[in-house]
Amino acid sequence: VINFGKKTYKMKTQEELIKLAQKDNIDALEELIKRNQSNVYASFYYLNDDCADILDLTQEVLFKMAKNIKNLKDSAKFKSWLNQIVTRIFYDYLRIKNRKLKTVPIDKKEESEQERFNVAEVPCSKCTPEESSLNEELQCIIENSIHKLPDEFRLAIVLREFQGLSYEEIAEITNTNIGTVKSRISRARNKLQEELKHYIA
Amino acid sequence: MDNKIVCKRVSSMLSLYIDNKVSDSEKSFIENHLNECESCYNKFLYLKSLIKSLKDSYKQIVELSLKKQQRESFNIREHEKFFANISPYIDNELDAKDCYEFRKYLIKSPVAQKELKDVYRIQRELKDCFNKTKKNVSKSISNQVIRSLKFENKKTFDFLHIYFNAQIAKIALLAIFVLFGAFEAFQYKDLIKTKVDNSVNSDIDYDSDMQKAQKLNIDYVEF
Numbered sequence: 001v002i003n004f005g006k007k008t009y010k011m012k013t014q015e016e017l018i019k020l021a022q023k024d025n026i027d028a029l030e031e032l033i034k035r036n037q038s039n040v041y042a043s044f045y046y047l048n049d050d051c052a053d054i055l056d057l058t059q060e061v062l063f064k065m066a067k068n069i070k071n072l073k074d075s076a077k078f079k080s081w082l083n084q085i086v087t088r089i090f091y092d093y094l095r096i097k098n099r100k101l102k103t104v105p106i107d108k109k110e111e112s113e114q115e116r117f118n119v120a121e122v123p124c125s126k127c128t129p130e131e132s133s134l135n136e137e138l139q140c141i142i143e144n145s146i147h148k149l150p151d152e153f154r155l156a157i158v159l160r161e162f163q164g165l166s167y168e169e170i171a172e173i174t175n176t177n178i179g180t181v182k183s184r185i186s187r188a189r190n191k192l193q194e195e196l197k198h199y200i201a
Numbered sequence: 202m203d204n205k206i207v208c209k210r211v212s213s214m215l216s217l218y219i220d221n222k223v224s225d226s227e228k229s230f231i232e233n234h235l236n237e238c239e240s241c242y243n244k245f246l247y248l249k250s251l252i253k254s255l256k257d258s259y260k261q262i263v264e265l266s267l268k269k270q271q272r273e274s275f276n277i278r279e280h281e282k283f284f285a286n287i288s289p290y291i292d293n294e295l296d297a298k299d300c301y302e303f304r305k306y307l308i309k310s311p312v313a314q315k316e317l318k319d320v321y322r323i324q325r326e327l328k329d330c331f332n333k334t335k336k337n338v339s340k341s342i343s344n345q346v347i348r349s350l351k352f353e354n355k356k357t358f359d360f361l362h363i364y365f366n367a368q369i370a371k372i373a374l375l376a377i378f379v380l381f382g383a384f385e386a387f388q389y390k391d392l393i394k395t396k397v398d399n400s401v402n403s404d405i406d407y408d409s410d411m412q413k414a415q416k417l418n419i420d421y422v423e424f
Contacts, residue, residue, distance in 0.1 A: 026350070026351065029350070030347050030350075034343050037342045038335045038336075055342060058342055059345060062343060063346050066346065161324065161327050162327075162328070166292075167289075167292065186287070186289070189287075193319065196323055197319070
């Protein structure tokens with residue numbers, strides 16, 4: 001294997017990188033991981049409302065991707081394949097999470113009566129005063145309303161809106177048929193619309 | 202006078218006559234009178250037209266209301282269909298026929314246009330939101346993954362290294378054994394040689410002993 005130096009890998013397309021990575025080129029694999037990390041992280045950010053586990057989940061997905069890259073036959077289906085890994089790990093995570101008791105981070109202070117009152121007043125608890133511009137507030141509201149959706153709906157809307165997969169691909173990934181996917185996405189959209197219509201005029 | 206009384210009687214019965222609710226004798230009487238009296242005939246015509254127009258307008262109203270009802274119910278159904286198809290439409294997942302109907306309805310109905318606009322707006326906001334999150338992700342997530350991958354790679358490399366080392370060690374050991382064996386054999390050869398030499402020497406000694414004995418004139422007694 002000829003080493004071109006890391007810079008040349010940045011110029012390559014995803015498909016080229018996949019093909020190189022499948023031939024045991026660790027630099028190409030590294031670039032591939034770097035390219036997809038933010039996408040995977042952001043997906044989990046919307047899929048999972050518990051911030052603490054997002055990093056672990058993302059790393060797990062990236063590691064699995066790197067290890068199984070040789071099993072990918074068609075490099076054009078990389079996106080769908082990657083999201084399949086995301087979905088599987090998310091489902092596993094949900095299964096474990098439902099079994100476990102809810103954890104409370106040690107470094108988070110317990111809310112006093114006063115704080116709880118404040119939270120009720122401010123629409124979003126994630127927004128700090130520094131970032132409470134209108135735009136960011138809207139972002140927080142969107143995040144919260146996505147997190148409020150049921151798991152299947154959330155997964156479907158994330159795969160559709162953020163990952164841009166077709167209904168057929170989503171049906172294959174989530175092990176359902178196209179009709180179900182269609183109705184899930186439609187209902188998820190309606191719910192979001194209902195939640196957000198006061199904020200988006 | 203008589204005529205007037207007859208006129209009054211006929212006019213009171215005209216309504217019944219139009220509705221065909223009079224006896225045969227009365228009917229002939231009214232018809233006779235209508236042929237003779239013009240004013241009564243006019244009255245009859247007027248009444249008849251009135252009733253007819255009433256009936257017509259009633260019919261029209263019924264028809265109109267029916268039509269309206271039908272149209273409205275159709276509208277609701279169409280709108281429901283439109284509403285259900287919004288989501289697949291913006292995802293380009295509608296088949297050609299449904300897509301055509303969807304667009305047709307969209308052009309017709311301003312309410313539908315507004316709804317579609319709202320859906321598009323939400324979609325855009327969601328995408329913006331996602332892209333912002335994506336941008337804010339720290340780039341160091343992959344570091345650990347890459348490190349562990351490299352570590353694993355190294356580990357396999359190390360394993361191979363050890364394996365090869367073991368092979369080399371084996372070969373070396375074998376070589377040492379062989380050398381040792383050769384050395385041993387060499388030594389053994391030496392030993393044999395010395396033994397042979399010794400025997401030769403002893404022969405010489407034997408000879409020299411004999412010569413000595415001859416020299417010294419001593420009877421050499423052979424054993």
